Amino acid sequence: MFKKAFKVLYSGFSLNKRFMVKTLQRGAKYVLLYLASISLFFAPMYKPFSDELTSLHSFLLAIYWCILTIISIAIGLKVLDKMLGGVDK
Amino acid sequence: MIVEFIAILVLFFVGGSIIAVYSRRFLGAGSREFFVGGYRVGGFLSAMTYAATTYSAFMMIGLAGLTFATGITALGFELAYLASTILLLSTVGVFMWRMARERRWISPTDMLTELYSSKVLGVVIAVLYLFALVPYTSAQLKGIGEIFASLGIGFEVGVIFAAFATALWTIVAGLWSVASTDAYQGIWMLVSSLAAILWLYLFLLPSNGINYTKFVEYLTKGQNLLTFTWSPQMFIGMTLPWLFFALTNPQVVQRLYIPRDEKAFRRMTKYFSIYGFTYTLICVMLGLGYRAYISGLGMVQQFASNRDAVAPFVLSKAHAILAAIVFTSIIAAAISTADSIVLSVASAISREFYEKVVASPKERISIAISNSVTIVMLIIAVMFAIAKVGYVVELSVASSAYLLPLAPITLVALFKKQRKRCWEPIISLVLGEAVAAYATLCYGPAKVLTAPMALSMPAPVWILIASVMPLILP
Numbered sequence: 386m387f388k389k390a391f392k393v394l395y396s397g398f399s400l401n402k403r404f405m406v407k408t409l410q411r412g413a414k415y416v417l418l419y420l421a422s423i424s425l426f427f428a429p430m431y432k433p434f435s436d437e438l439t440s441l442h443s444f445l446l447a448i449y450w451c452i453l454t455i456i457s458i459a460i461g462l463k464v465l466d467k468m469l470g471g472v473d474k
Numbered sequence: 475m476i477v478e479f480i481a482i483l484v485l486f487f488v489g490g491s492i493i494a495v496y497s498r499r500f501l502g503a504g505s506r507e508f509f510v511g512g513y514r515v516g517g518f519l520s521a522m523t524y525a526a527t528t529y530s531a532f533m534m535i536g537l538a539g540l541t542f543a544t545g546i547t548a549l550g551f552e553l554a555y556l557a558s559t560i561l562l563l564s565t566v567g568v569f570m571w572r573m574a575r576e577r578r579w580i581s582p583t584d585m586l587t588e589l590y591s592s593k594v595l596g597v598v599i600a601v602l603y604l605f606a607l608v609p610y611t612s613a614q615l616k617g618i619g620e621i622f623a624s625l626g627i628g629f630e631v632g633v634i635f636a637a638f639a640t641a642l643w644t645i646v647a648g649l650w651s652v653a654s655t656d657a658y659q660g661i662w663m664l665v666s667s668l669a670a671i672l673w674l675y676l677f678l679l680p681s682n683g684i685n686y687t688k689f690v691e692y693l694t695k696g697q698n699l700l701t702f703t704w705s706p707q708m709f710i711g712m713t714l715p716w717l718f719f720a721l722t723n724p725q726v727v728q729r730l731y732i733p734r735d736e737k738a739f740r741r742m743t744k745y746f747s748i749y750g751f752t753y754t755l756i757c758v759m760l761g762l763g764y765r766a767y768i769s770g771l772g773m774v775q776q777f778a779s780n781r782d783a784v785a786p787f788v789l790s791k792a793h794a795i796l797a798a799i800v801f802t803s804i805i806a807a808a809i810s811t812a813d814s815i816v817l818s819v820a821s822a823i824s825r826e827f828y829e830k831v832v833a834s835p836k837e838r839i840s841i842a843i844s845n846s847v848t849i850v851m852l853i854i855a856v857m858f859a860i861a862k863v864g865y866v867v868e869l870s871v872a873s874s875a876y877l878l879p880l881a882p883i884t885l886v887a888l889f890k891k892q893r894k895r896c897w898e899p900i901i902s903l904v905l906g907e908a909v910a911a912y913a914t915l916c917y918g919p920a921k922v923l924t925a926p927m928a929l930s931m932p933a934p935v936w937i938l939i940a941s942v943m944p945l946i947l948p
Contacts, residue, residue: 419562422557422561426554430702430706439701443690446700446702447549451751461743462743
């Protein structure tokens with residue numbers, strides 16, 4: 386019984402450790418992705434950029450933020466699949 | 475109008491109460507069942523409770539009012555939050571979910587207490603939650619009070635009704651009643667906001683002679699509301715605390731513990747992203763529509779000092795039943811946020827001040843303490859709401875500023891490989907909170923986020939810098 390319990394505990398630990406190591410290896414890439422995506426939301430603070438967008442079409446600034454959000458969500462869901470798939474494989 | 479509103483409200487309350495009572499069937503024994511649903515909540519329910527907890531009365535009243543007053547920039551602010559949350563859920567969120575299940579965490583304080591091996595830290599954070607989230611909860615109650623007041627029923631009646639419904643739906647079955655009523659309220663919020671936007675754009679604006687050309691003209695005449703209108707300090711100051719909302723606010727951190735398996739976690743993230751994107755767009759478009767309508771009436775100046783009153787004013791022009799359904803959805807948004815907050819703060823207090831202090835804690839007493847904290851917290855929130863402090867939007871966001879120092883210590887706790895020293899997070903918290911308190915004293919709670927401090931940077935930037943320093947210094 387103890388042997389079985391130890392086996393279960395050990396497999397849980399190694400699974401989590403493998404997962405942690407894999408994720409930390411990908412960590413830098415994810416941090417960069419996060420910073421790049423979120424920084425772009427702040428780009429319209431630069432007035433000439435936002436004014437240029439609005440001059441092209443009244444709602445282009447809104448469309449810009451919407452497209453950025455959709456891209457971020459798509460990236461997020463793809464990363465999530467990798468993160469959750471990391472242990473299963 | 476009052477009759478229709480009361481009828482719909484009674485229907486809403488009875489429906490929610492039936493769901494809350496029914497959810498007791500899923501409630502097992504013990505505090506893990508009561509606070510985190512025994513880690514076995516499905517994907518749909520997890521997503522809906524995450525969405526309804528996150529999106530509060532702020533969306534239909536505060537955000538719509540902010541858009542009415544300052545234009546499309548409010549969309550950037552709110553979508554930046556959504557994008558950041560999805561990216562965090564997909565990375566850090568997975569870590570937290572896995573570790574919570576393995577280590578049997580209940581409250582967000584469990585995570586930091588264990589990872590830093592510091593009981594003091596847990597107590598400090600539980601007190602911080604209490605301090606920071608009472609204004610947030612009272613902002614929800616205040617939103618409901620505004621709706622009641624606009625209908626002539628009485629501000630105080632609305633606040634007390636909201637507090638009663640929140641307490642009832644929290645105490646009945648803990649997380650199970652909160653999550654199931656959140657799902658019910660989340661559906662109500664989305665469907666009625668869709669009905670409101672269809673009515674506004676397909677009926678109210680055209681019937682007042684506002685076509686697309688006129689709409690754009692009203693929004694661009696004078697100050698162009700379709701371009702970036704905020705100062706950089708305001709945009710950074712408002713957005714920064716919300717970028718880390720998923721890591722700092724206990725009511726959403728606790729939601730990461732509950733999905734039953736990977737499929738449920740994936741579904742939670744996916745459905746929440748769809749819900750968040752749709753609901754944000756609707757609320758911002760409502761704000762722009764309100765602006766065009768009010769401009770057409772030449773009444774913009776009347777709402778300049780009370781932008782939170784715009785949504786109730788315009789919605790009161792709708793058919794009585796539609797208006798009642800939409801007003802009830804705002805009440806739903808507020809209650810679904812408030813009950814999640816009180817449950818998560820109560821779980822933190824109960825864990826840190828009872829379960830971890832007593833040698834052999836009884837789970838029955840732990841739940842009784844949690845229920846008492848729920849009631850006390852709601853009484854304080856009611857008093858705060860009746861005092862009518864600040865705008866709903868500033869109150870909600872200011873709470874996030876006080877919780878902002880939790881973001882660096884959470885990230886470091888999860889990812890720092892070296893041994894973590896227990897004094898580091900406490901110094902980090904003290905420095906971060908000191909900057910937040912200094913900004914509050916200098917500029918007042920309404921301007922705490924947006925007023926420029928040193929180097930023209932808003933307070934949240936300095937809060938973040940102050941709280942990061944002790945963690946990165948060797």
